[in-house]
Amino acid sequence: MILRYLDEALEGERLRRSDPYEHAVESMLIAKEGPITMAGYVYVMNQDKTQRETLNEKLLSLYRDINNFLMEHSPEGTFLFESFGLAEAVFTPVFKRFWFLDYYEGFELPVGSDYARVKKWRAACMAHDATNQVTEEEIVKLYYDYALGAGNGALVDGRKVSSFAFQPSWEKRPMPPRDKYETTASDEDLGLFVMDITFNAEDRNPIYVSPNSG
Structure with missing residues (x-):
């Protein structure tokens, strides 16, 4: 909601699609952000090694869902529409925070048609010039306590x-x-x-x- 407000309140070109149908499509994609964010945070904060495979598959299933959505609405494109838009602005911070999964869980999207489209989209989002405020090194260092199960500034035992x-x-x-x-x-x-x-x-x-x- 804050991002939508800023998009409308600040001067400059709007990220939000002006066409009602296209805005409905981007809103459907944006609605998938909550579940994948939750799955990623549960995964990185997990302390039970026996649950890694289950949590990994949960996250992969959500990526497959996004892949299917993009294949339906933008099979040949890079972004959802012709350029970086509101959906990309919503998901890119999530993708960059998920560097903590790459580092602490060895997470990666498999090769294959189930993930090819979402991998292309994710890579384009993360490479966009407007998204260079943070680095992988920064995320990995700051989120170490999350990897030990301590979120929101909580202290790890000892x-x-x-x-x-x-x-x-x-x-x-x-x-x-x-x-x-x-x-x-x-x-x-x-x-x-x-x-x-x-x-x-x-x-x-x-x-x-x-x-x-x-």
């Missing part, structure tokens, strides 16, 4: 800093371990450190002090 912490910046951190089922990295392993907050007695401005600073 840790004191969330992988979503603003400092140190993700660029300065090492890559987390891929094996989320057998290995749990410490704050130190992840390049994170705990900051004690003290206050200047005169102006009460916070001063951040590393616990190892003495």
Whole structure:
């Protein structure tokens, strides 16, 4: 809803299709975003190794569904219509967040006609110039705690800093371990450190002090 509002409120060319039928088609595709997002997050947060195959197949089935939809409405195209539109703007952030599945679960779409069209669409979405705000490295580092089952900034047992912490910046951190089922990295392993907050007695401005600073 926020994306639709911004599309209508901000100046510039609209992403939303103006033709009623085409808008109905893009809305049907957009309606598939919720289930695939949920499946991806359940998959990455899973801690039961025996459930990996089941969760993988669930996600693949949703990709097949989108593949079938695109084959019905845009079999020869790249995007749903002739250019990057509202449906692409909705799905691209999801596709980029799913880098965490590639890294932590080794997820990939199989070769074959059941996935060829959606793979083409996904690749075009992720390559679009308007979608370069995040990188795979950033997603993998920030979402490490999700891979350990701790979402929305929750702390992993034994840790004191969330992988979503603003400092140190993700660029300065090492890559987390891929094996989320057998290995749990410490704050130190992840390049994170705990900051004690003290206050200047005169102006009460916070001063951040590393616990190892003495």
